[in-house]
Amino acid sequence: MEIFFSKEVQAGLDAARRDSLRKASRLRIDVNGVIYPVLRMWKTGFAVEAEDAPKLRGLVDLYDGANHLFQCLIVASEEEAGEMRYEFKRATAVAYAAALDFEKAADAPVGLISDGRAG
Template sequence: METTFSKELSDALDTARRMTMQKKSRLRALAGGKVFGVERMWKSGFAIDLADAPRLRGLVDVFDGSHHLFQCLIVASREEPGVMCYDFKRATPVATEAALDFVQEPKVDVLRLPRPALT
């Protein structure tokens, strides 16, 4: 069974769906000192509400709440109904620890006795 709605009702349902997704999503994009709510994110990009989204390009930081996830280089790729989609040129995960600048020795059990030599 197929149901068709009027254009006004369809637009209202779409707006309500987008608002619900924005409330659920904790993802945020920080670009040029401004914060934009990310509606959805996938492996190669993300989408922002069309009313809020300028044609962003360049370096963007992506956060999940207060947790910094990625530092990304993006480009605006396409406009879909109600959202502007951006593709990652580069998405670098943010490190939680400093990189080591030395080789770590493997951990050795110091309490073990050495094997006896075979004669």
């Protein structure tokens, strides 16, 4: 059974749903210093409010609060129900330490103890 609402009622329901998503989500994207709140995110993309965001394309940074999660290459996918959806071409997790160019042994010492004498 399908239920049909008038355009005004459907628009009000959509606006209320977007407001609740915006308040519940801590996710946001940073595009050249401009911040856009992310309404929701899934494995292959995310959605932002259509009236806030232009049709973005290119490199963006995805944050959860103050935590930098991903550096993403995105393309605009579609606009539906007041949301602009974007798909990831690439989503690289942010690393806070430089990559090692050697294998670190599991039983390697954490530090060296010296008795203070020069060898």
